Amino acid sequence: MVTKLQARQRPAIAMVELVIAIVIMGIVMMSAPMLINTSKNSISVALQQSAINEASSKINIILTYPWDQNDTNNSTVPPVLHVTNGDDELEEVNNTIRRIGVPRTSNSRLFRYASIQELNASNIGKEGSEITDIDDFNGTTSHLILNTSGSGGVDYLEQTTVDMYTSVSYINDDANYSKSTITFNFNPNNNVTGTSNIKAITVTLTSSSSADELQKTIVFHAFTCNIGGIKYAHRSL
Numbered sequence: 001m002v003t004k005l006q007a008r009q010r011p012a013i014a015m016v017e018l019v020i021a022i023v024i025m026g027i028v029m030m031s032a033p034m035l036i037n038t039s040k041n042s043i044s045v046a047l048q049q050s051a052i053n054e055a056s057s058k059i060n061i062i063l064t065y066p067w068d069q070n071d072t073n074n075s076t077v078p079p080v081l082h083v084t085n086g087d088d089e090l091e092e093v094n095n096t097i098r099r100i101g102v103p104r105t106s107n108s109r110l111f112r113y114a115s116i117q118e119l120n121a122s123n124i125g126k127e128g129s130e131i132t133d134i135d136d137f138n139g140t141t142s143h144l145i146l147n148t149s150g151s152g153g154v155d156y157l158e159q160t161t162v163d164m165y166t167s168v169s170y171i172n173d174d175a176n177y178s179k180s181t182i183t184f185n186f187n188p189n190n191n192v193t194g195t196s197n198i199k200a201i202t203v204t205l206t207s208s209s210s211a212d213e214l215q216k217t218i219v220f221h222a223f224t225c226n227i228g229g230i231k232y233a234h235r236s237l
Contacts, residue, residue, distance in 0.1 A: 051162050052218060055203045058164065059222045062201055066133045067224055070119040078229035080111045081121040085170070085194035086226075089177040092118075100177055107231040121195040121226060124168055134199055134224060138168040165204045170196040171223070188221045197226040 071078035080099065082091065089100055097111040097118070098104070112118045124135045131137065142164050173196045175184040188200040205218040 047162065048216075051164070051205050055164055055205055055218070055220050058166065058203055059201055059220055062134055062137050062166070062168075063222065063224060065131070065136075067199065067226060068135070069122045069127050069133045071229070072132050073116070076113045076116045077108065077110075077231045079113060079116065079119060080109060080228035081119050081226055082111070083121045083170075083195040083197055083226065085192045086196040087174050087177065089175075090173065090197050090226075109228045109230075111228075113231070123195065124170065134201065135168040137166045137201075140166045162205065162207045165206065167202045167204075169200050169202075170194070171198050171200045173197045186221075186223060188223070199224050199226075 066072045066078065068081055070081055092098065092111050093100060096104070098106070099109065102109050122135075124138050126136045126138075127133075143162065169188075169191045171186075171188060172190040172192050173184075175182055188202055191200075201222045201224065203220045205216075205220075207215060
């Protein structure tokens, strides 16, 4: 049997506890926008890192392609190509089909192999519908995230706001190649008219996103040279 005194002493929420609970709930509600914003920034940073990795991978993939369209003949070792606006010291020495520094006993890095005629480097641009050499990538643009629609597609934030633009150009190759120590300053923006012995590859990341972390232009540079291919020694049985 519960007495009137016991009924009055049953546990209840004190006013001070109620006030504390309301204060805590208010703090949590005030922190929610900050937490959401932090989460969005983290996603933007992760997307930026993905874009950087993708751009680096693209440059590595481009570098696996032949230096020039005239290096794609599978029947012979890729030759060194003649250029129209390169350093004269990198041209053939006295009809030897070799450059300065290439030993006479070498079967690699030559301007001509067997009956294959000496060839010239081609101008920047795509020769056909397929990508066959490095400069075929010039002027290409792609979104960082693809396949975001249709069956099996996945929804992503910033689906079409991060772009990769690739450019390939001939740059100045002037230096004193007759010296034992060669000093050369790579300048990816020092383009030349015609063809030279160095192609510069530039991949530029841009974004139209409103996210602060993505409102940056990130540029990657690489270069590749007109040095021909290697002919491996073999034994005839």
